[in-house]
Amino acid sequence: MxxxxxxxxxxxxxxxxxxxxxxxxxxxxxxxxxxxxxxxAGPAAAQPVVRPKPPNAADVVFAQMMVPHHQQAVRMSRLLLAKDGVHDRARAIAEYIARDQAREASDMRAWLTAWGKPLAPGPGPAHGAHGSRWSRDLAAMPGMLTPAQLRRLDGAVGAPATELFLRQMIEHHLGALDMARQVVAEGDNVYTRKIAKHILAEQAGENAAMARLIDEL
Known part of the structure; x- marks a missing residue:
């Protein structure tokens, strides 16, 4: 060839x-x-930008109410952390709650500012996306401690302080779980729904851990 x-x-x-x-x-x-x-062979087509839905009434009121709710949990945790004779596991729980909920409260305050909404709720009830009523009264929020309950925690010492903190925080968390479930059902905004789902998972787990610790005290 x-x-x-x-x-x-x-x-x-x-x-x-x-x-x-x-x-x-x-x-x-x-x-x-x-x-x-x-x-x-020309340039690739631009991908559409997906923007999150703007917050509805349920999203806004959730953030406005959850900020002081979280701030009270931080205060409760710091009251316990300032005491001597606190159970080590209760101390670890309080440290985590103080850190995690302070960060979340800061995030929600930033959202309200970005949305152009007041940080504190206005007077009267708000209506959610499906007609449910959201109380704007901070004292009436689920799980919020009264001033007398806070004074009792502040004055408690040693082992009784540990158990009192755990029982009060479980009730406080139950209130947050109720509020989180409501905004997951009624909210439109991706950020509030995401933090609410985090609250549902995190605080339910913390409640289980605190209940176990009470049984061991």
Whole structure:
């Protein structure tokens, strides 16, 4: 065979191999997983920007109410942490609550500012997305301690202080769980729904841990 004929044959075989590899989508890749290639060599089409839904009344009131609710949990935790003779596991729980809920309260205050909404709720009830009423009275929020209950926690010492904190915080968490479930059902905003789902998971777990610790005291 002439040299020119041999070169032509080699070129044809190489072209066939390249075509087979391209069809398979590369080494080790199934042809069924291959994606179609656009015929145009122009710039890729811009992807649509998905923006979160603006907050509705339930989202706004949830943030306005949950900020002071979290702030009270932080205060309760710091009251316990300032005491001597506190159970080590109760101290660890209080440290986590103080840190986690202070951060979440700061986040929600930032959202309200970005939304152009007041940090504190106005007078009167608010109506959620499906007609439910959200109380704007801070004292009437689920799980909130009264001033007398806070004074009792402040004055408690030693083991009684540990148990009192745990029982009060369980009730406080139950209130937050109720509020979180409501905004998951009625809220529109991705940020409030996300933090509410975090509260549902985190505080339910903390309540289980605190209940176990009470049984061991």
């Amino acid at each position: 002439r040299a020119s004929g041999l070169l032509a044959l080699v070129a044809a075989v190489a072209a066939a191999l390249i075509g087979t590899t391209a069809l398979r989508g590369g080494p080790g890749r199934d042809v069924s997983a291959a994606q179609p290639v656009a015929a145009s």
